[in-house]
Amino acid sequence: MPHDDSIFFRRESRRSYLDKPVDPETLQRIYEKVRWSPSCNNNQPWRMVFVARGGIHHRAFAEALADGNQWAAAAPILIAVCGRRADDYSREDNPVEYYQFDCGLATMSLLLAAVDEGLMAHPMAGYSAPKVKAALEIPEDFEVLCVVSLGYKGPLESLDDITRKKDESPRTRKPQGEVICEGLWKF
Secondary structure, eight states: OOOOSOHHHHOOOOOOBOSOOOOHHHHHHHHHHHHTOOOGGGOOOOEEEEEETTSTTHHHHHHTBOGGGGGGGGSSEEEEEEEOGGGOOOBTTBOOOHHHHHHHHHHHHHHHHHHHTTOEEEEEOOBOHHHHHHHHTOOTTOEEEEEEEEEOBOOGGGSOHHHHHHHHSOOOOOOHHHHOOSSSOOO
């Protein structure tokens, strides 16, 4: 099936950012789009800390990134996506930790809001949660579930060779039949 130009197909997790700040009005629109993310029982458990490059906490936040994610320090904004079990909606008949799922929904809203605003956002799992918590003074009962870089897409030439090769690789997905079936479980 050919890809159209919908927001879903324009979303990318690339690694090069322009040295251009994101203006406050754009950030406010992104905040509002994230705020309207769906959540179980409308608990809205996500807490996102946006940290602009050049601010006093940005350096410590960037130092918490894994070696393979140091490219993200060049992004105009780093974001810590946090949640805590106390904000969960729970059911005795289904022990799913919905707060984590809901934080994932809000993160996807963030990623799509970025595309909608002409930006790029890249979620990452490579970071030291204790270092992020210390850098941003995140309370102990909250978990850092994900970090995201945000900014304007930059040129591949600004990346080191290994990172540039990752971004030059074609985007791929598993075939639909490996991730979606109809009726009964048929994987």
